[in-house]
Amino acid sequence: MLTEGEVDTRIRELGEQISKDYAGENVHLICVLKGGVFFMCELAKRISVPVSMDFLSVSSYGSGTVSSGAVKIIKDLDEPLEGKNVLIVEDIIDSGNTLHYLVEILYKRQPKNIRICTLLDKPERRVADVHVDYTGFVIPDEFVVGYGLDYDQKYRNLPFIGSVVFDE
Ligand SMILES: O=P(O)(O)OC[C@H]1O[C@H](OP(=O)(O)OP(=O)(O)O)[C@H](O)[C@@H]1O
Ligand SMILES: Nc1nc2[nH]cnc2c(=O)[nH]1
Numbered sequence: 001m002l003t004e005g006e007v008d009t010r011i012r013e014l015g016e017q018i019s020k021d022y023a024g025e026n027v028h029l030i031c032v033l034k035g036g037v038f039f040m041c042e043l044a045k046r047i048s049v050p051v052s053m054d055f056l057s058v059s060s061y062g063s064g065t066v067s068s069g070a071v072k073i074i075k076d077l078d079e080p081l082e083g084k085n086v087l088i089v090e091d092i093i094d095s096g097n098t099l100h101y102l103v104e105i106l107y108k109r110q111p112k113n114i115r116i117c118t119l120l121d122k123p124e125r126r127v128a129d130v131h132v133d134y135t136g137f138v139i140p141d142e143f144v145v146g147y148g149l150d151y152d153q154k155y156r157n158l159p160f161i162g163s164v165v166f167d168e
Contacts, residue, residue: 001144002137002161007119010136011039014117015046018087018134026050028084030106032098033057033075034156035091038148039119039136043089054079058098069097069128073105081109091148092120093130100128119147120161137161 018027027047031040033055044051057075061068086106093099093116103114117134124141143166145151146158155162 001139001142001163004159007136007147007159007161008042011042011119012046014134014136015043015048018043018117019046019048022047022049022085024049025085026052028079028081028086028111029053030077030086030088031055032088032090032102035148035150036089038156039091040089043117052079058102060097069095069101071098071101071105073102081106081111084111086111086114087133088114088116090116090118092122092144093118093132094122094125096126096128096130099130103130120144120149 027049029040029044029051031037031053040053044053054077055075056073056077058071059074061070061072088099088102090099099116106114115133116130118132119136121132121135121138122141123138142163143151144161144163145155146161148156150156151164
């Protein structure tokens with residue numbers, strides 16, 4: 001769907017935009033594991049203001065076989081967020097549930113502000129409201145892998161974004 005060159009060029013552009021927007025400030029990048037890790041590392045290299053980084057992992061609350069959409073933190077951040085310019089870095093926003101609930105949880109830690117940067121956005125699938133500040137690419141409703149995104153924990157290491165064709 002997207003070549004390595006297209007992704008790299010877009011990440012460079014996002015880094016430039018973020019560096020302008022945070023000029024004179026620090027930015028605290030938060031990676032949502034595992035998928036966000038490749039994008040965050042590449043993005044961090046393209047940001048010219050001082051950067052700090054932290055990592056968390058979430059899982060969804062299930063109720064029977066149906067998920068409520070809400071998430072819980074299963075690996076928390078190492079550092080407090082109070083007074084920081086927080087930029088959450090994600091590989092993809094799909095239903096929006098992960099970020100909708102995560103932002104709600106993290107705001108309680110009194111950051112100066114929280115913004116969201118995602119490499120990919122599938123707006124057609126949105127069910128929860130999320131304000132996205134930086135988007136790499138808006139993509140159609142197809143299942144994608146690569147650049148951190150997995151299929152059954154595989155293909156995260158592909159340096160491009162591929163669309164998976166499932167057999168009928
Ligand atoms: O907008 P949503 O519908 O909530 O989906 C987006 C979330 O799904 C993916 O994570 P996943 O749960 O696959 O975990 P992973 O990053 O460890 O693969 C992705 O990295 C986002 O965190
Ligand atoms: N790997 C992968 N994970 C997702 N999570 C939400 N949408 C997707 C997708 O298209 N691919």
